[in-house]
Amino acid sequence: MSEAENPKSVPAGAVLEASKGMLQKQLYAIFTTPTDGLGPVFANIENHLAFQVQLEQDGIMYAAGPLWTDDEQSWEGEGMVVVRAESRAAAIAIAERDPMHTSGARSFKVRPWLINEGSITVRLDNSTQKFTFV
Numbered sequence: 322m323s324e325a326e327n328p329k330s331v332p333a334g335a336v337l338e339a340s341k342g343m344l345q346k347q348l349y350a351i352f353t354t355p356t357d358g359l360g361p362v363f364a365n366i367e368n369h370l371a372f373q374v375q376l377e378q379d380g381i382m383y384a385a386g387p388l389w390t391d392d393e394q395s396w397e398g399e400g401m402v403v404v405r406a407e408s409r410a411a412a413i414a415i416a417e418r419d420p421m422h423t424s425g426a427r428s429f430k431v432r433p434w435l436i437n438e439g440s441i442t443v444r445l446d447n448s449t450q451k452f453t454f455v
Contacts, residue, residue: 349412
């Protein structure tokens with residue numbers, strides 16, 4: 322099979338054209354990994370979580386949380402944070418402010434993420450005035 326028949330990458334414009342009827346919401350995923358075990362992570366967890374909550378309150382955070390091990394039985398300190406930003410450079414600047422990263426407890430990688438498909442269901446039970454997200 323030739324490179325033309327099985328390319329290793331496709332220009333972003335071609336992906337946008339192919340999915341032009343879809344959401345095409347550009348967000349940025351920050352993958353964060355411990356640099357020297359969990360001790361430094363736990364030493365910075367309170368400040369990190371306060372930073373995360375502030376991102377949420379400022380409307381920057383889309384979602385965040387820990388990444389379990391593949392067997393879903395433990396946590397090795399990895400996490401993912403998805404943010405709204407104008408560019409990858411702006412998302413990197415957000416990640417650089419995280420106390421986990423300023424302290425050196427974790428390193429990070431930022432990847433652009435285009436949301437095209439999926440759904441969110443919100444249920445409101447009037448009797449209890451509680452929301453459930455599915």
